[in-house]
Amino acid sequence: MNLAAVLVTGLFAGGVSCAAVQGGLLTGLITRQRATAGPAGASRRVQLGDDLAPVAGFLVGKLVSHAVLGALLGALGGAVQLSVAARTWLQMGAGVLIVVFGLAQLGVPGFRRIVVEPPASWMKVVRSRTRSQAALAPALLGVVTVLIPCGVTLSVEALALASGSAVAGAATMAVFVLGTAPLFALLGYAVRKAATAWRGRLAVVTGLVVLVMGLYTLNGGLELAGSPLAAGRVAEALRGEDPPADTASASTMDGRQTVVITARTDSYSPENVQARAGVPTTLVVKSDGARGCIRSFVIGDQEKVLPVIGETRIELGVLQSGRLDYACGMGMYTGIITVV
Numbered sequence: 001m002n003l004a005a006v007l008v009t010g011l012f013a014g015g016v017s018c019a020a021v022q023g024g025l026l027t028g029l030i031t032r033q034r035a036t037a038g039p040a041g042a043s044r045r046v047q048l049g050d051d052l053a054p055v056a057g058f059l060v061g062k063l064v065s066h067a068v069l070g071a072l073l074g075a076l077g078g079a080v081q082l083s084v085a086a087r088t089w090l091q092m093g094a095g096v097l098i099v100v101f102g103l104a105q106l107g108v109p110g111f112r113r114i115v116v117e118p119p120a121s122w123m124k125v126v127r128s129r130t131r132s133q134a135a136l137a138p139a140l141l142g143v144v145t146v147l148i149p150c151g152v153t154l155s156v157e158a159l160a161l162a163s164g165s166a167v168a169g170a171a172t173m174a175v176f177v178l179g180t181a182p183l184f185a186l187l188g189y190a191v192r193k194a195a196t197a198w199r200g201r202l203a204v205v206t207g208l209v210v211l212v213m214g215l216y217t218l219n220g221g222l223e224l225a226g227s228p229l230a231a232g233r234v235a236e237a238l239r240g241e242d243p244p245a246d247t248a249s250a251s252t253m254d255g256r257q258t259v260v261i262t263a264r265t266d267s268y269s270p271e272n273v274q275a276r277a278g279v280p281t282t283l284v285v286k287s288d289g290a291r292g293c294i295r296s297f298v299i300g301d302q303e304k305v306l307p308v309i310g311e312t313r314i315e316l317g318v319l320q321s322g323r324l325d326y327a328c329g330m331g332m333y334t335g336i337i338t339v340v
Contacts, residue, residue, distance in 0.1 A: 003175045005330075006156060009098070009213050010179020054138035059181050061142025067174040069146055073160040074169020084303050087162045088224040091331070094158040095218025102211030159217075220331030224298060232334050245338045246270035257281040257319075259337060263290040263297065263306055268326070268335040277321040277339045283314040296329025303329065 077087075103111035156176045160169035222230035228237070236243075249270055250259045257279040262269050263286065275281060285297060287306045295306040299314065306312050316324070324337040 003171060005213070005216065005332075006159070006172055006175045007179040009156065010176040011182065012179075012213070055185055057138035058142040059177070059184060061139035062145050062180075062184075063142075063174055063177045065143040065146040066177045067170045069157070070160040070173025071166040071170035073157055074163045074172070075166040077161040077169065078164040078166065084224070084298055084301055087164070087329075088221050088331075090158055090162045091224070092218055092221030094156075094162070095214050095216075095221055097158070098214030098217055099211060100214075102208070102214050106208070106211065223327050223331035223334055224329075226325050230331075243272040243336070245272045245274035247274045249273045250275045252276065252279060255280070258284060259316075260284045260286060261335060262286045262288055263294055264288050265291045265294055266333070268294070268328075268333055270335075272336045272338055274338050274340060275319060277319050279318065281316040281319050283316050283337075285312045285314065286310075287312070293328045293330040294333055297326065298329055299324065299326035 100111060100114060104114040153176070156172060160172040163169045163172060219231050223232055227233065249261065250257060250273055252258075257276055259273055259275050259281060261273060261283070283299065285304070285306055287295070287308060287310050290306050290308055295308070297304045297306050297312070297314075299316075302314060304312050304314060319337075319339045321339050324339060325334065326337070327334040
């Protein structure tokens, strides 16, 4: 799972997507609490504490509830044992969702009216909490915002489900919420009118970021599916040929072929390995400090979790002439075995 991409999604897309409802609720709560917080002559330090406490409480509550949801989604994905194909389609669906929200943010005709809103009964529950002047009201408000599906949050939930792991699912949702934190912190200091004006000036920029992240996620799914529409395949078509094939990484002994590639944090190498057709083949993936989604190795209908350091052996059977593509679990890093 590429948590860096999830963080960027939260930073640029998630915050704006959720701010229309959740940001308004938060600033409304802070305004009411400040109205009863003490005399007007309070020191700047006391006033700063009064501002930071509700914002921090809100973000902690939001982080906890979304991490729990991510863990449940990840556990569900693991329990049903989603196939590589199912996870690929799920990722492409998440990418399409993000693209749609990006187009809506940009006000593209046909998309501008797309607004994700929770049932009215849920909104009544959330709003009732904002009327409370209790010390834990902001934290409680943060917890119950999990009931509000704010835009791109839906696609991140889909990624948590596709992770197939409670830990990975919780991490995905938690990092996403952390990405939204700066905007919510700023909204906590701003009055509703100023916050709305600031968000409006960034509408085009954030819409473009959402769109790019959606296309990035969608392309990962296309890479996993081996689609000719994937960016890597399009680039190869424009070049007119595959990357040069490495012939030194495949060897044959006693009628069996061994293909060796190396997995590092930011790549698989060689990018293209040449192997012989008609020979039983074992792929050996050597992990050299592999971290992040590079450790989720997908080839054909097989998926292996690579160690940070060590070797993973994968039986490929008798290879047929052609090309055999492999990728990380998010489709970000790819490679080719050219069989001749």
